[in-house]
Amino acid sequence: MQQSARWKTFLLWSAFLASLLVLLPSLIPARMAAGLPEWIAAHRLKPGLDLTGGSRLVLDISRDDIIDARLRGAVETIGNALRAAQIAYGNLNGADDQVDVTISSASDADAASKTLDALGLGTLTTGENGAFSIVLSDAAIDEAVAEASLGAVDAVRRRVESLGIPALTVGRGDRGRIVVSMPGLTDPQRVKDMLATVGKLSARLIDDSVPVNTAIESGAPAGSEVLYSADEPPTGYLVRQDDLFTAADVASARASADGEPFIEFVLRKEAAEKLAAFTRDNAGRTIAILLDGQVISTSQIQGAISDGIGRLSGDFDAEGAANLARIVASGPLPAALTILEERSIEPVLGTTSIGSVALALAVAVVAVVAFITFFYGVLGIIASLALFFNVLLTFAALALIGAPLSLSMIAGVVLTMGLAVDASVLIFERIREEVKAGRPLSQAVSVGFGRARTTVLDASVTMLIAVAVLFLLSAAPVRGFALAVGVGMVATLFTTFGLTHRLVRIWLGRSHATRLPKGVRSGFFDSLNLRFMAVRNAVFLATAALSLVIAGMLAMGELRLGIDFTGGAAVEVQAKSGKADAFDISARLADAGVAVQTVDTRVDERRAIVRLTSQGDGENAEQTSVLVARGELEDDYDFRRVEVVGPSISGELIDTATLGFVAGLLALIAYIWVRFEWHFAIGAVIALAHDVFFTLGFLAVANIEFNISAVAALLTVVGYSLNDTMVVYDRIRENLRHFKQMPLPILIDDAINRTLSRTVLTSATTLIALAALALFGGEAIRTFALTLFFGVAVGTISSIYIAGPILILFRLRPERYRPGKGGAVTAPEATGANGQGN
Secondary structure (H helix, E strand, C coil): CHHHHHHHHHHHHHHHHHHHHHHHHHHCCHHHHCCCCHHHHCCCCCECHHHHCEEEEEEEECHHHHHHHHHHHHHHHHHHHHHHCCCCEEEEEEECCEEEEEECCHHHHHHHHHHHHHHCCEEEEECCCCEEEEEECHHHHHHHHHHHHHHHHHHHHHHHHCCCCCCCEEEECHHHCEEEEEECCCCCHHHHHHHCCCCCEEEEEECCCCCHHHHHHHCCCCCEEEEEECCCCCCEEEEECCCCEEHHHEEEEEEEEECEEEEEEEECHHHHHHHHHHHHHCCCCEEEEEECCEEEEEEECCCCCCCCEEEEECCCCHHHHHHHHHHHHHCCCCCCEEEEEEEEECHHHHHHHHHHHHHHHHHHHHHHHHHHHHHHHHHHHHHHHHHHHHHHHHHHHHHHHCCCECHHHHHHHHHHHHHHHHHHHHHHHHHHHHHHCCCCHHHHHHHHHHHHHHHHHHHHHHHHHHHHHHHHCCCHHHHHHHHHHHHHHHHHHHHHHHHHHHHHHHHHHHHCCCCCCCCECHHHHHHCCCCHHHHHHHHHHHHHHHHHHHHHHHHCCCCCECHHHHCEEEEEEEECCCCCCHHHHHHHHHHCCCCEEEEECCCCCCEEEEEECCCCCCHHHHHHHHHHHHHHHCCCEEEEEEEEECHHHHHHHHHHHHHHHHHHHHHHHHHHHHHCCHHHHHHHHHHHHHHHHHHHHHHHHCCCCECHHHHHHHHHHHHHHHHHHHHHHHHHHHHHHHCCCCCHHHHHHHHHHHHHHHHHHHHHHHHHHHHHHHHHCCHHHHHHHHHHHHHHHHHHHHHHHCHHHHHHHCCCCHHHCCCCCCCCCCHHHHCCCCCCCC
8 A cells, every 4th residue: 555655655746746747848938948848849839819919710722723733634645545546536525534535536436435434534334326425533632632632732832931921821621621830920911922823834836827816716726725814805825735835844933023023033953955946947036924824024035045934924014923923933833722711910919918818717727726725625625726737637637638729728728727636626515524423534535535536537538529520520710618617627526636645645644634624614514404306396496497498598599609600701900090990891891892791899999809790602602702901991990800601511510510529429428328317318318408509599689699609618518517427417316326215205305405505615616716717807808708607507407497306207216226326336336334325
C-alpha cells in the first residue's frame, strides 16, 4: 500500500511539473520564450482568430474545371492513339464527362474498339455507324480532384505568402478543401482577388490567315481558336493553339512603372532560347499574351528576343500590376477556386474578447472555489486544488495538441470546471452518507470513493460520447469546444481519483480526524425529504401545456435560423461618428441591389449587425453581396466582423448537425440501455427530448440565432442532462437492489432526496461558471453561454421531475429488476455499518 501511494504521488508530481513545463512558453513573454529550447517553445498556446482578429477563408477547387481538363486531355489522347493506329476518325469532341468520336471506316471498328479500350479512360460504348463514346471514370476524376487539391494547397500558399502576411497558415480542411488563416488581416479582399485568378499564363501567335470576324462567323481554321480580351466590350482575336511559353517557363516576375504600370518577366533558359529562335524567324508577326484564356496583351515581333525578358502591359493600376506579378511569379493554380466560407474579425474586437474571456475565466474560478469551500470547508479547499490542477492539465494537453486557443475552447474549459466539481461533490456526499450511516471516517472515505467511482464513470462516459460526436461531426469552432470539454473530462477523472483521493488521505493522516470537518454544510438537504413524485401529474400537465406553446412558436417560424444553416452573409459595422442608422443602412444597400434581411442596432447604438439574405445564385453570389455592401458603407462605417457562408457549406452543416445530433442520441441511448434497463433508456430519451425542446423554445423567445454553436450547446445540454440523470438513475438502481418491496414512487423519492444535495450543488457550480461566462465573457460568447445556462437549469429539473416519473409510467417493478445489470454490488458495499441498505 505504501509503495502504491508513493507511485501515485510520483505520478501526480510528474504530471504537475510536466504541465508547467509545457505551459511555460505560454506563461512568459514571447521574447523570453524565444530563448527556450525548441522542443519546449514549440508548444506555446496560440490564440485563434476570434481572440487575435483576422480572417479565415475556406476554398474549394472547381471539380468542373478538373473534368474539363480531363476531357481536353482525353480528347488529345484519343486523337493521338487513333492517329498512331492509322485509324481515320471524325467528330472527336468532349462534353460533360463524355468523349464522342466517329470512326470513318466500318472496317476499322474492331481495331478502334481495342485501341480505345486499351487507353483505360473510362467506360467504352459502341453506337451505330462507327460512333464510340467514352464516359470518364468517376474514380479517375476523384483521383484527379484529390491530386489537384493537394497541389492547390502549395500554390495558394506560394501566392498568398507573396503578400507578406505574418503568421499565415494554409492547410487542408474537411472534404479536401483549403483553409487559409490570416491573423491580423481583417479585409481579405486583396487575398480573394489574388486567388480569383487561376494564373495560367501563356504566349501564342496571332493567326492572320483569315480575318477574325470570318473566324467568328464561319469557324476558326484547324489549329486555331477565337479568344477575347478582358476589356469591356471584349475584343476578339484569332490565335494559334500552340503555346510559345507558359507560366511554368517563367523564372521571375516583378511590377514596374515607366509612366504606365507594367509587369516585367524573365523566362527560364530553355524557354528563352526557344523564344529567341521563334522571334528571329517571325519578325513582323504578333504575339498574344493570355491569362486564363483571355488576351491581356499583344505585341509585334520587332526581331529576335534573345534575353528572355518580356513585358506585360494592360488596363491595370500599380496595385493590379503588383498582384499580377505575384500571380505570374507564384505559378498557376491547378484549377479555379471558389470561396465557400469567410470569417473575419477586427483585431480590436479580438483583443477585447481576450480580456473579456480572461476576466470570465477568473471570475468563474473564484466563484466556484468560494462556493465549494463554503459548503465543504477543508474538503472544498482540496476540491479547489484539484480543480486548479485540472485546468492546468487541460491547457497543457491543448498546448501539446497544438490546436489554436479559441473562445469556444475557453468556454469548454469553463464548463468543465463545473463538471469537475461535480465529481468531487459526488464523492464528498457519498462520504458524508457513509459517516451518517455509522462508518468510521477513514472507512467512509474508502467506501465513498469506491461507490462514487461507477457513478462518476457513467456520467463522464455520457458526456464524452456527446463531445466525441461533436468533434467528429461538426464545424471547426464546435470541434474546439468539444476538444476542450473532452480533454477536461479525462483530466477530471485523473485528478478526482488521483489528486483528490490522495489529498483527502493526506489530510486524514495528518489531522487524525474521526468525523467530518465542521465546514461541511451540505447536510441541511437531508431534512427536506421532499415528495417529488406526489406532484408528477401536475408537472406532466404543465410540461405538456408549455410544450404546445413551444411547438406553436416553432411552427410559426419564431426560431431564427443563422447563416450557418440558411447561407448568406452577416456583417458587423461600427459608425465612424455618431450612431448607426439602421434605416439608412437598409436603404443604401437596397439601392445598391443588396437584399437585406435585418439590421440590428440593439446591442450598441454605434454598431449594427447587418444580415444579408442568401443570394441563391451560387457560391460567389454571397461574396459579391458583401463586396457591394463594403463599397456602399465603408466611408461611414468600420467593418468589425464579416461572416459569409455559401450554400455548399450551409447545406453540409445542416446534414452534419442532423447526423451528429441523431448519432449522439443513439450512442447515448445505447450506453444507457446496456448499463441499465430499457425503462431507464426510454426515460432518459424523454427527458432529453424535454430538455432539447425547451431549450429550442428559449432560443425562440430570447430571439437567439440558431446556428452551429447552438447545435453544440444543445448536444452539450444533452450530455450534461444525461450526466445528471445518470446520478439519479444510479441511486434508483441501487435502491432497487436493496428495497424489493418498497413502492416505486417512494423508492424514487428516496433516491432523488439522497442525491439532492449533489444535484443542487453541482448545478449551482456549473451555473455559476456559465453565468460568469455570460456576464463577463463578451458578446461573442454570451448567447452560447446563455443557451447552456438555460439548458443546464432545464436539465437539472428534468432529471428530477421527468426522468424519475417516467419509470413509474412504464411500470418499472422493483421485484423484477435484474440485480446484475450494471454490475453487482458486493456484500460489504451493499450494507452500511448497521446492516441496512444505503
